[in-house]
Amino acid sequence: MDSKIIYEGKVIIKVPKFEKITAKAPVFYNPAMELNRDLSVAAISAFKELVDHDISVCDIFTGTGIRGIRYAKEIDGVQKAVINDLNPLAVELSKENITLNKLDNVMVCKEDANIILRKCKGKFDVIDIDPFGTPSYFVESAAASLKSEGMICITATDTSALCGTYTEPCVRKYGAVPLKTEYCHENGLRILVGFIARIFAKYKKYIEVKFSHSTEHYMRIYAVIGKGAANTDESLKSLGYIAHCKNCLNRIVFKDLTPIIPGKCPVCGGIFKVGGPLWCGEMYDQDFICLMKDIITKLTLNKEDSANKLLDICIKEANAPVTYFEIHKVCKNLKTSAPPLIDIIDLLIKEGFFVSRTHFSPTSLKTNANIDELKNIIIDLKQLLN
Numbered sequence: 001m002d003s004k005i006i007y008e009g010k011v012i013i014k015v016p017k018f019e020k021i022t023a024k025a026p027v028f029y030n031p032a033m034e035l036n037r038d039l040s041v042a043a044i045s046a047f048k049e050l051v052d053h054d055i056s057v058c059d060i061f062t063g064t065g066i067r068g069i070r071y072a073k074e075i076d077g078v079q080k081a082v083i084n085d086l087n088p089l090a091v092e093l094s095k096e097n098i099t100l101n102k103l104d105n106v107m108v109c110k111e112d113a114n115i116i117l118r119k120c121k122g123k124f125d126v127i128d129i130d131p132f133g134t135p136s137y138f139v140e141s142a143a144a145s146l147k148s149e150g151m152i153c154i155t156a157t158d159t160s161a162l163c164g165t166y167t168e169p170c171v172r173k174y175g176a177v178p179l180k181t182e183y184c185h186e187n188g189l190r191i192l193v194g195f196i197a198r199i200f201a202k203y204k205k206y207i208e209v210k211f212s213h214s215t216e217h218y219m220r221i222y223a224v225i226g227k228g229a230a231n232t233d234e235s236l237k238s239l240g241y242i243a244h245c246k247n248c249l250n251r252i253v254f255k256d257l258t259p260i261i262p263g264k265c266p267v268c269g270g271i272f273k274v275g276g277p278l279w280c281g282e283m284y285d286q287d288f289i290c291l292m293k294d295i296i297t298k299l300t301l302n303k304e305d306s307a308n309k310l311l312d313i314c315i316k317e318a319n320a321p322v323t324y325f326e327i328h329k330v331c332k333n334l335k336t337s338a339p340p341l342i343d344i345i346d347l348l349i350k351e352g353f354f355v356s357r358t359h360f361s362p363t364s365l366k367t368n369a370n371i372d373e374l375k376n377i378i379i380d381l382k383q384l385l386n
Ligand SMILES: C[S@@+](CC[C@H](N)C(=O)[O-])C[C@H]1O[C@@H](n2cnc3c(N)ncnc32)[C@H](O)[C@@H]1O
Pocket: 027, 028, 029, 030, 033, 037, 060, 061, 062, 063, 064, 066, 067, 084, 085, 086, 087, 090, 111, 112, 113, 114, 130, 131, 132
């Protein structure tokens, strides 16, 4: 295998030479996921600080070993990292990479991901699931395996299913109906979280989402797990549905598993499309994200600026309502051109509404103004600007 050396965080890693990123590579490595790995190092370090004891981590889809090796090298208090891949070439390369980084706290396995999780039940404080495509086949084993009060880190790259390009794959994999709207990335991330919450609930475990994001071609969530039937029942009250009107862009969030959803939009009488079940609860923990930012100042990250930019916007988003308004879409619906986003934000604030930008889209905002209130603000602003 033709290979080359790359540097990421504090590690040095041998990766296959590649012209194009493909799952068909002898061993998979994607440089575009460096930000994902940087944020993971920060999030697991924050988790380690919160639990205040040494931790064991499992990277069940390791590829070159880069993720688990980074956790072992860059996070203080990783007593043991188990890195695993079904591909024998990946296992060999991971062993070479452990030697290159002079680590003695990393162990390599060659198992199917579900098997290793079942075999190592109760052994890991952190389980990282970073598969090709959907993580849905592996969440059940993680739920059965993870220690109480552990953390799961889950990537999904099947964003077209989660965002509703086609409905059926999302229903098959996540048991949820997607909504193909301008805020489909948020819906998709919430469908993923809702799915994870329902799977963990079978084991009387509940999730507290610490940080989540949708970036480029993937979605990622970090959640800490709690235990107990009563708390789990309470947490499932965060599941619900979104009804969306394509005619006027009104949307209503129903935080309930058996809501009474009107068939027609109360604003314009258009037909409501309904998506869910999905997670209508918290998607970020401000204190946790601030801790990640603190930790980042002490790490060596190539993507430090991008990581901070994302974390800053997520801190603001933490208090925002579910769904966001894409301003060009709203203005098209109003048959007018879009005024500057910053002016809309300023006027909304002046009128007493909550507003934040969103990491999901640079041309969108989150607000507690409803669609009519937002449209009126835009109309007023256009008059002021003319
Ligand atoms: C997206 S790549 C992992 C990338 C890696 N986590 C990183 O950050 O570079 C997915 C990996 O899962 C491995 N894999 C696929 N199916 C598997 C299974 N059922 N059990 C274990 N490993 C599997 C593949 O060989 C591949 O290396």
